[in-house]
Amino acid sequence: MRPRVRRMILRGGITLMAVLIVLAVVFPVVWMVTSSIRPYSLLVSSTFEFIPSNPTLAAFKWVFLESPFFLWLKNSLVVSLMTVVLVLLFVVPGAYAFSRFLFWKKESLLYVYFILMQFVGGVGIAGLIALYSIMARLDLLNSLFVLSIIYAAGAIPFNTWLLKTYLDSVPKDFDEAAIMDGASTLGTIRHVILPIAKPGIAVVALLTFMSGWSEFILASTFLNPENYTLSVGLYTLTGTYETPWNQFAAMAILFALPMVIFFIIAQGYLRAGLAMGGIKG
C-alpha cells in the first residue's frame, strides 16, 4: 500500500507542476480575451482582476460600428484568397513530382530546402528593401494582387514539401495505372490525384490562407491606407494613443480567431508532416 500511495502523490505532484506551467504559458492569451470585455475604467485601475466583475461588449461594438474593421477585413480576405488560388496552381504539380518521380539525392535536399526557406524568410528585410525598390520603380506598390503573388511565391517551398509528404502516404497504384494506360501527367493529377489528395490540399489551402492573413511587414510597407489589411490596420491602432486597450484587444481577437479555428482543423496533418520532417532520428 505504502509505495502505491507514494507513487500516486508523486504523479499528482508532477501533474500539478505540469498544469501550472501550461497555465502560465496560456495566461497571456486568456488575459487578452478578458481585456476585450473589460470596461475601460477597469483597465487603467491599478488592481489586478482576472475575470472582470462587470464585463461589457462595448469594445466589440466599437470594432463593428465605428472602426474601419470591415474595410480591412475585406482587404485581408481578398489578398489571402488570391494567394491560396495561386499557391494551389503551383504547388500541386510540384508536390506530385517530388512525391512520385525519382531523382538525385531527394532526402538530403529536404534539409537544404528547409534551411533555405528559413534563410529567405529570415533575411526578409534585405529582400524587402530590394522588392520595394523594384515595385516602386515599376509603380506596382499598393496592389493587393502584386502582394498576393509575392505571398504565394514565399509559400511555395513549404507547401510543396508538406503536400509531398501527404502524397507519399497515398498509394500510387491509381495514378501509376492511369499513366501506364497513357493518361497525361496533368490529366492524372486532375482526375486521380486531386480527388484522393483532397485532405492534404485542404490543409495547404488553410495554411496558405493563414500566412496571407497574418503577414504584416510586406503589407505595411507596400500598401496605402485604403488597401490596409487587418494586420496593418491593427498596427496603426497601436500608434494612436486614442485607441483604448480593450478596443484594440477586441479587434486583435477577431483577427486571431479564424487562425485558431483553422489551426485546430489543420493540426493533425501538420503534426504528421512535422513528424515526418521528423528528420528520422
Added chain:
Amino acid sequence: MRVGFKMRGRKSVWHNAPLALWLILPGLLLFLCFNLYPIVHSLYVSATDMNFYNIGEHINFIGLSNYQKLLGDPHIYRAIILTLIFVATSVPLKILAGLLFAFILNSEQVLGKPILRSLSILPWVVPLIFSCFLWRGMFTFDFGAVNQIFKSIGLPAVNWLYDARNAFIVYIIVEVWLAYPFIMTVLLGAMQSIPPDLYESASMDGAGTWRKLKSITVPLIKRPLLFTAILTSISSITMFMVPFLINDAGPGRSNDFMMVYGYKEAFQGGRYGYAAAFMVIAMLICSVFIIISLKASKLTKEE
C-alpha cells in the same frame, strides 16, 4: 526508403526526370523571382545612392562607398553585437523550454497529456503579430498584467518597455514563448518514435531515470534537436517582428537588432542603398553562421 516500382526489363514510369522538372519548374521560378532574386537585387541596390527622393527616378551607381561608410558607423557594430547577445541568451533558453515541455508531455507520470499538449501549442496557433501585440499589452506600465500582478503581490511596478535592458529581457521572454511549441513538437515526435522496449530492457538491467535519459533519449533525439537548434538560431539572428512590434525596438534606437536597423534605415530614414548594404553584411553573417552550424552538426550527412 521507397524504391520505384520496376517492371522486368523496363524502367519504371517514375524514372522521368525531365517531366518532374517541368512540374516543379513553374513553382520554383515564382519562388526564385519573388524571393531569391530580390536578395540578389539588394546587392545592386547596395551599390547605389537610392534614397527616399530618387527612388522612382534616376539613381546613381556609387560602387562600394556605402560599404565604406558602414565600416565607420558605430551603430552597425552595436546592432551586430546586440543581435549576437540575443542569440547567445535566447537560443539556449528556447531549447531548454522546448525540452522541458517535451519531457513533461512525454512523461508517464503526467495525467491529462492530450489536453495539456493542445493548450501548450497555443503560442504557435495564434498569429505572430497578435502575440507581439499581446505581450506589448502584458508589459505596458499602467494596465499591463505583469505590473498589476507585481503590485498585487507587493512588488514595485517595473518600467519594461521604456528601458533598454528591461525591453531586451522582454524580447527574450517573448521569443522563448513563441518558439518552444515548435521545438517541443519536433522533439516529442522524436521521443515517441523511440521503441518502448528499449526503456524496458534498460530498466531490467537496473538503469534509473537519469541513466535512461542520458543513454537512450538524448542520443536518439540528437538529430532533431540539432535541427531545431539551427532553425531557432536563425530566427534569433534575423529577429525583427518581436522588438519592432513590442516597442519599436526602443526606447529610441537602443534595441536595434541587425534586421531592425536595416528596416529603420530604409523605411524610416529613406536611405535604401545604405540599408541594403548593411543587409548584405547581415546576410553574410547569417550565411556563415548557417554553414558553420550545418557542417558542425553533420546534419546533411545521410546515415
